Amino acid sequence: MNAFTNLGLSESLNQPLEQLGYSQATEIQQLAIPPIIARRDILASAQTGSGKTAAFVLPLLDRLQQKKPAKGRPIRVLCLAPTRELAQQIDANVASYIGELPLRHAVIYGGVPIDQQIRKIGNGVDFLIATPGRLLDLLTQKKLDLSQIETLVLDEADRMLDQGFQDQIQQILNHLPKQRQNLLFSATFNAKITSFTDGLLHNPVIVQSQRLNKAADAVKLIIYEVEQNEKPDIIYYLLANNKQQCLVFARTRRNANLADTYLRDKGLSCAAIHSDKSQQQRTQTLQKFKNGEIQILIATDIAARGLDIKQLPLVINYDIPRHAEDYVHRIGRTGRAGMQGVAISLMGGDERGNVAAIEKLIQQKIFIAAIPYIDGENKFEYDNEIIASAGSHIQALKDEKSSRAAKRKKYTKPNK
Ligand code: AMP
Numbered sequence: 062m063n064a065f066t067n068l069g070l071s072e073s074l075n076q077p078l079e080q081l082g083y084s085q086a087t088e089i090q091q092l093a094i095p096p097i098i099a100r101r102d103i104l105a106s107a108q109t110g111s112g113k114t115a116a117f118v119l120p121l122l123d124r125l126q127q128k129k130p131a132k133g134r135p136i137r138v139l140c141l142a143p144t145r146e147l148a149q150q151i152d153a154n155v156a157s158y159i160g161e162l163p164l165r166h167a168v169i170y171g172g173v174p175i176d177q178q179i180r181k182i183g184n185g186v187d188f189l190i191a192t193p194g195r196l197l198d199l200l201t202q203k204k205l206d207l208s209q210i211e212t213l214v215l216d217e218a219d220r221m222l223d224q225g226f227q228d229q230i231q232q233i234l235n236h237l238p239k240q241r242q243n244l245l246f247s248a249t250f251n252a253k254i255t256s257f258t259d260g261l262l263h264n265p266v267i268v269q270s271q272r273l274n275k276a277a278d279a280v281k282l283i284i285y286e287v288e289q290n291e292k293p294d295i296i297y298y299l300l301a302n303n304k305q306q307c308l309v310f311a312r313t314r315r316n317a318n319l320a321d322t323y324l325r326d327k328g329l330s331c332a333a334i335h336s337d338k339s340q341q342q343r344t345q346t347l348q349k350f351k352n353g354e355i356q357i358l359i360a361t362d363i364a365a366r367g368l369d370i371k372q373l374p375l376v377i378n379y380d381i382p383r384h385a386e387d388y389v390h391r392i393g394r395t396g397r398a399g400m401q402g403v404a405i406s407l408m409g410g411d412e413r414g415n416v417a418a419i420e421k422l423i424q425q426k427i428f429i430a431a432i433p434y435i436d437g438e439n440k441f442e443y444d445n446e447i448i449a450s451a452g453s454h455i456q457a458l459k460d461e462k463s464s465r466a467a468k469r470k471k472y473t474k475p476n477k
Contacts, residue, residue: 076160077157077159087112088270089105093116105270117214141221142191167186183204197233213242215246218247222253284408306374307374308375310378321359333359375403376403380409
């Protein structure tokens with residue numbers, strides 16, 4: 062018996078889990094796996110990086126492998142995800158958990174030729190992962206039969222609703238059998254999602270592994286107050302002496318390109334992904350970043366979900382996100398699976414309101430730190446300063462008013 066068989070999973074999953082080095086089930090896995098095995102509907106809130114993908118994929122694969130597929134190999138599990146990157150990520154996880162099991166999986170998303178996806182599905186698939194738009198395309202073209210779906214998973218459901226997928230999801234639901242299991246995962250919850258789930262879930266088990274809308278404890282949150290036009294310079298100084306990998310989030314494609322060009326011109330190893338890039342470019346760039354061939358990845362919020370990069374130590378918000386919920390997702394890219402992380406946000410004068418909304422959402426004040434330069438030396442002492450300033454976080458918050466005023470130091474460009 063191991064941690065996973067104790068939860069009711071069969072031993073045939075042990076080999077891939079051992080290979081992946083999963084010795085303990087994470088909290089969300091402990092809470093969600095037994096009711097999923099019992100075919101209950103689930104409404105789950107889990108922090109990004111908590112292991113939530115395995116929490117639903119493992120029990121579903123286990124069930125699939127216990128029952129031989131019917132003739133024609135119909136799709137039995139459908140998992141919807143809001144972004145192509147997240148869909149790919151889930152698919153990669155499914156592949157690694159399947160190991161040698163005789164199960165088939167496929168992922169479909171837009172921005173790439175549809176024919177190959179049609180062929181793959183035509184060969185018979187047990188577990189399908191899809192973004193709503195492309196899935197609906199295929200349904201409209203009658204290339205897909207979802208009438209045998211046993212379980213529907215909605216991952217990052219809040220984001221799907223935010224992205225306006227509600228109507229498309231409704232249309233997809235019309236193609237599914239009424240009798241099925243529904244699993245809904247969301248990192249953040251709001252009124253919109255509650256009203257959506259009311260009609261969808263039947264007597265769901267509520268699984269809540271952490272407080273809702275909370276920043277992971279393992280991530281140190283820091284703000285630098287800057288002028289908007291100083292941001293390219295500051296980000297350069299933050300990253301020039303830092304050899305670790307960093308994910309930078311920009312609010313717009315324009316800002317992502319601007320930061321990318323600026324950093325590359327200065328010789329840093331950097332690339333940008335956003336919706337103006339082709340799907341092929343996006344996939345390739347992401348892969349290079351994951352392989353460590355690129356040090357800095359600059360992304361719009363399209364990449365805020367689904368990116369699972371081992372040991373990403375640092376996230377920088379070049380802009381404060383417009384939606385407070387996006388902040389939780391962005392910083393969830395660091396401090397994953399037991400690692401520590403740092404999330405730095407550059408706050409321009411007109412972004413204070415956005416920060417206030419974020420602090421309200423996460424019920425936490427974010428430490429405003431002085432930009433750590435060592436005067437005269439033109440050297441940025443990155444690690445120690447940041448960790449030290451984050452360490453004094455609690456103390457600073459005790460006297461928040463005066464600390465904010467005192468720490469609001471102006472950035473001055475160091476002498477070249
Ligand atoms: P997720 O929250 O699903 O994106 O997972 C975050 C990371 O945790 C991924 O890299 C998973 O491979 C990893 N992970 C998931 N479950 C476990 C586990 N039980 N033990 C160790 N790592 C895990």
